[in-house]
Amino acid sequence: MKKTVLILSLALAALCVISISIGRYQIPPATVIKIIAAKFAACERDWPERMETVIWSIRFPRVIAAMAVGAGLSMSAAVLQSMFQNPLVSPFILGVSSGAGFGAAVAILLEMNRLALYLMVFAGGAVAVTLSCLLGKENGRGNSKITLVLSGVIVGGFFSSLISALKYMADPYTKLPEIVFWLMGSLAYVTGENLLWISPIIIFPMAALYFYSWKFNILALGEYEAKSLGEDTERLKMIGIVFTTMLVSATVALSGVIGWVGLVVANSARMVTGPNLVRLVPVSALAGAIYLLLIDDMARSLASVEIPLGILTSLAGAPVFIYILKKSGGDKQ
Amino acid sequence: MHNKIMEAEDISFSYGGRHVLKNISLNIHAGEVLSILGPNGAGKTTLLNCLLNFVKPVGGRIKLKGKPAEEYKRRDFCRIVSFVPQMHRPVFDYTVEEIVLMGKNPHLEGCAAPSKKDRAEALAALAELNIEHLRDARYTKISGGELRLALIARAIVQATEMIFLDEPAAHLDLKNQIDIMGVIRDLAAVRKMAAVMVVHDPDHALAYSDRALLLKDGRSVAAGAPSETITSENLMSVYGVDAAIIEFEGRKKVMIRNKI
Numbered sequence: 001m002k003k004t005v006l007i008l009s010l011a012l013a014a015l016c017v018i019s020i021s022i023g024r025y026q027i028p029p030a031t032v033i034k035i036i037a038a039k040f041a042a043c044e045r046d047w048p049e050r051m052e053t054v055i056w057s058i059r060f061p062r063v064i065a066a067m068a069v070g071a072g073l074s075m076s077a078a079v080l081q082s083m084f085q086n087p088l089v090s091p092f093i094l095g096v097s098s099g100a101g102f103g104a105a106v107a108i109l110l111e112m113n114r115l116a117l118y119l120m121v122f123a124g125g126a127v128a129v130t131l132s133c134l135l136g137k138e139n140g141r142g143n144s145k146i147t148l149v150l151s152g153v154i155v156g157g158f159f160s161s162l163i164s165a166l167k168y169m170a171d172p173y174t175k176l177p178e179i180v181f182w183l184m185g186s187l188a189y190v191t192g193e194n195l196l197w198i199s200p201i202i203i204f205p206m207a208a209l210y211f212y213s214w215k216f217n218i219l220a221l222g223e224y225e226a227k228s229l230g231e232d233t234e235r236l237k238m239i240g241i242v243f244t245t246m247l248v249s250a251t252v253a254l255s256g257v258i259g260w261v262g263l264v265v266a267n268s269a270r271m272v273t274g275p276n277l278v279r280l281v282p283v284s285a286l287a288g289a290i291y292l293l294l295i296d297d298m299a300r301s302l303a304s305v306e307i308p309l310g311i312l313t314s315l316a317g318a319p320v321f322i323y324i325l326k327k328s329g330g331d332k333q
Numbered sequence: 334m335h336n337k338i339m340e341a342e343d344i345s346f347s348y349g350g351r352h353v354l355k356n357i358s359l360n361i362h363a364g365e366v367l368s369i370l371g372p373n374g375a376g377k378t379t380l381l382n383c384l385l386n387f388v389k390p391v392g393g394r395i396k397l398k399g400k401p402a403e404e405y406k407r408r409d410f411c412r413i414v415s416f417v418p419q420m421h422r423p424v425f426d427y428t429v430e431e432i433v434l435m436g437k438n439p440h441l442e443g444c445a446a447p448s449k450k451d452r453a454e455a456l457a458a459l460a461e462l463n464i465e466h467l468r469d470a471r472y473t474k475i476s477g478g479e480l481r482l483a484l485i486a487r488a489i490v491q492a493t494e495m496i497f498l499d500e501p502a503a504h505l506d507l508k509n510q511i512d513i514m515g516v517i518r519d520l521a522a523v524r525k526m527a528a529v530m531v532v533h534d535p536d537h538a539l540a541y542s543d544r545a546l547l548l549k550d551g552r553s554v555a556a557g558a559p560s561e562t563i564t565s566e567n568l569m570s571v572y573g574v575d576a577a578i579i580e581f582e583g584r585k586k587v588m589i590r591n592k593i
Contacts, residue, residue, distance in 0.1 A: 085424040214446035218438055220425050224387050225418055229491070230411030230439025274471075275425035278446060 001279050004272060008286035012067070015290055019066070019297050020059045027051050057192065065190040066296040067289035068202050069251040070261060074288025076244040077262025078269065078280050079209055082220040083240050086145050087267055087324055091125075091248040092259035094148075095155035099128025100252040102159040105166045105179050114197065122249040124159070129245055131155045184308030185258035187296055198254055205247035206285070209240075213277040216240055220275065258292070258309050260317020265291050267324055336363050338398060338413075338495050338527050339384065345392035346379055346551075353379045354390070354551045363494065364525040366517060368538035368559065371548035372572055377531045380548070381497055384529070386410055411439040415488035417481065419499040426471040429464070429483045430455055436490030451490075458486040462516065478509030485516055489524075496520060498530040502537060514541045535563045535587045547571050560585055 021029045031047050035055055038045065077090040091097055103124025107117035132155045136148030163183065170176040182189075209216075218226045219236060226233045251258075265288040266280070273279040292309075295316075299307045339361040346354040354376045361367055369377050383390045386402050395402040397413060415436070433455040437447045447455075459465045462482045467475060472483065481501055488496050501517065502510040518541055520526045532538055538545045538559050545562045547554040549571045555562040560578075568576045568587065575590040 082425065087424070212444045215438075215444050217427070217431070218435055220427075221423065221435070222421070224382070224385075225416070227387055227407060228385060228411060228414075228416035228418070229435055230408040232407050270425075275427050276431050 001273070001283075004279075004283055005286065008283065008290065012286060012290050012293075015293050016063055016067075019063050019293050020055060022297060022301055023054075023059065025050075025054055027055065061190050061192040061195045062187050062296070063293065065187050065195055065254055066293045068195075068199075069187070069255045069258065070265070070288035070290070070292025070295075071285040072202055072206065072247045072251045072288075073258065073262040074265035074269070074284040074291070075206065075209055075281050076247050077266040078277060078284040079213070079216050079240055079244055080262075081266055082216050082275065082277055082280075083237060084148060085220055085222060086148060087270075088145065088149050088263075088321070089152070090260075090263035090266070091244060092257075092261075093156075093263065094132045094152040095128040095159060096125045096245055096248050097252060097257045097259060098156040098159035098163070100125035100249045101183050101257040102128075102162050102166075103249075104182065104252060104256070105163050108175060108179050108182070109166055109170055114194075118198070118201065118249065118253045121253045122246065125245045125249045125252070126242075128155050128159055129241055131158075133241070181308065182256040183310075185256040185310035185313070186299075186306070186308055187255050188300075188306055190254060194254070198250055201246060201250040202254075205243040205250070208243045209247070210281055212236075212239060212243075213281040216277050217275075255309070258313055260313045260321070261288060261292060261295075263324075264313075264317050264320045267320065337361070338363055340396045341384060341393065342395075343393035344380070344383055344390045344395065346376070346383055346388070346390050348379075352551055354383065356393070357548075357551075357553050358393075359546060359553075359556065361495065361527045361529060363527050364521050365543040366521045366528045366530070366541060368542040368545045369529065369531045369548065370533070370535060370538055370545060370563075370571070371554075375548040375571075376551040377548055378499060379551075381499055381529075381531060385414065385416055385497055408439045411491070411493070413493055414495045414497065415491040415493040417484045417488060417496065417498040417501060419503060423473060426473040428468065429459070429470050429472055429475065429479075430468040432472050432483055433458060433487045433490055436487035436492075439491065455486070455490050458489040459483075461489065462486050476509075477504045478506070478513065481505070481509075481513050482516065485513075485520070489520075493526070495527045495529070498528065500531050500533065502532065502534065510537075517541065535568065539563055539585050539587070563587065 017029050017032050020032045021027045031051060032055065034043060035047065035052055037043060073091060080089050080091065080094065081087050100121045103120035104117060107120040112120065132148065132152045135151035135154065167176060167179055170179055215236060218229055218231045219233065223233055266284050269284040269287045270280055273283045295309060295312050299309050299312055337360050342358050344354055344357040357380060369380065371377050382388045384395060389403065397405065397410065402410065434447045434451060437451045441447065456465065456468065459468055462485060464479060464482050464486065467479055467483065475483065498517065501513050505513060514537060517528050517530065521528050542559055544557060545559040546556045547562055547567055554571050555567050563578065565577055568574050577588050577590060578585050579588050
């Protein structure tokens with residue numbers, strides 16, 4: 001476990017430096033390290049001023065945001081999968097992201113300020129996850145593994161059509177492009193100031209999910225068994241849903257809707273760590289940070305124009321979903 | 334008899350307008366094994382769910398150590414009562430040690446995870462049941478008998494005075510059935526736990542329990558010493574099966590009269 005975390009941390013650090021160095025304006029990795037080191041220690045400045053500006057005002061916030069979003073989505077997915085005893089679940093599958101996206105679209109349309117936007121995003125995500133859970137609730141008849149996924153799809157579809165309605169109403173020259181680009185997911189507009197503002201609502205739920213990680217294991221045994229182990233299951237589920245929704249909403253507020261990240265990363269990480277969330281949550285977080293950083297590097301270097309992140313993640317995610325569906329036997333216990 | 338741990342009085346339960354349990358009363362004492370028998374759909378599992386405080390009975394009262402069950406916090410209730418569910422296939426492949434450690438849950442404060450000391454306790458419980466070698470095995474990959482033992486180890490870690498088992502011998506081979514019943518007897522004899530089990534085989538009730546409760550259509554047909562409740566007449570009225578009780582080396586056994 002310690003070894004896995006160490007290797008992933010080192011890989012993440014290296015990838016950070018590389019991600020900062022690549023882009024339209026190339027900066028050698030050694031210079032990147034020097035410029036970062038110069039923040040903490042006195043150092044001779046033998047690089048152009050422009051490099052420093054590019055790093056601190058564009059690349060650095062973007063890299064940090066990519067890591068935060070990847071980590072947040074992945075650890076949320078790991079927790080949700082255990083809670084629902086369902087490896088097919090993720091914030092995106094449950095409709096949280098679409099709900100949150102709808103909240104954001106409303107906020108953009110009404111020109112709300114940042115705080116109001118976050119609250120709208122959170123409210124949208126919370127409504128969506130509640131609806132999915134209610135629709136997909138176990139009715140005692142058979143397995144709800146697919147039912148829950150379908151409920152998420154229905155709720156996601158519902159919010160997507162609401163979003164379409166908003167797009168139809170939006171001003172095609174000013175607001176529509178903003179809504180569209182943002183719904184496809186992008187880290188291009190992340191600024192240091194924005195990041196700083198949103199960091200508490202990312203860090204706090206992350207810490208909470210980590211602290212509760214052992215407890216969430218109990219829910220993976222199912223309702224009655226968890227109760228027989230002295231767990232107030234309703235309360236613990238509520239805690240899990242509130243913190244994951246909070247975290248996912250914050251990532252949506254930062255980068256728009258990026259689907260399929262949590263599903264892919266949490267399932268891959270579980271193959272390495274096993275299902276115990278004490279290990280799975282931190283490893284998912286690190287792996288998610290690496291994954292989204294790689295995706296974002298591709299998004300800004302593969303083509304001459306930036307590719308929206310959501311397109312790349314779903315291209316990678318859909319095959320993985322099919323694989324898990326086949327492997328877990330879908331509706332069979 | 335010795336001290337009562339649980340008293341259930343007049344328990345009734347209905348589901349969707351159908352009466353599943355009607356006026357069941359029973360007392361459970363420390364150090365005894367109680368078998369619950371009855372045909373499929375007789376309400377055995379529902380009775381277990383009521384006694385375990387998973388569902389609230391529509392009528393009647395359940396007292397645990399003199400205090401009404403509904404006044405307990407879930408955590409405090411589960412420091413006294415543990416549960417070994419029927420065979421199930423968990424979705425995620427936790428290790429046996431991780432599953433056994435979860436028995437510590439009602440004893441942990443806040444969102445704390447188990448300590449090193451708790452882990453040592455879990456290993457001791459595995460050793461007691463001679464399944465130490467399974468500690469790192471995946472819970473989804475072990476045999477039915479081993480799975481039952483792992484769940485009993487978890488109940489030992491939970492350190493309760495009472496244990497409920499839902500069909501502990503189901504799907505086990507002959508040797509494993511005998512072993513698991515022996516372990517249950519030990520829990521009662523050595524640890525003075527009250528063990529309540531749902532069983533299908535009347536021979537298990539005769540051989541391993543101190544008392545038996547026969548259910549049919551949600552009603553109690555007979556309750557008391559196994560040799561007095563598991564009789565030809567009761568087996569006929571509960572299961573509609575023609576059987577004789579024979580004696581073999583001083584022990585009683587059910588023999589089915591063949592109707593070929």
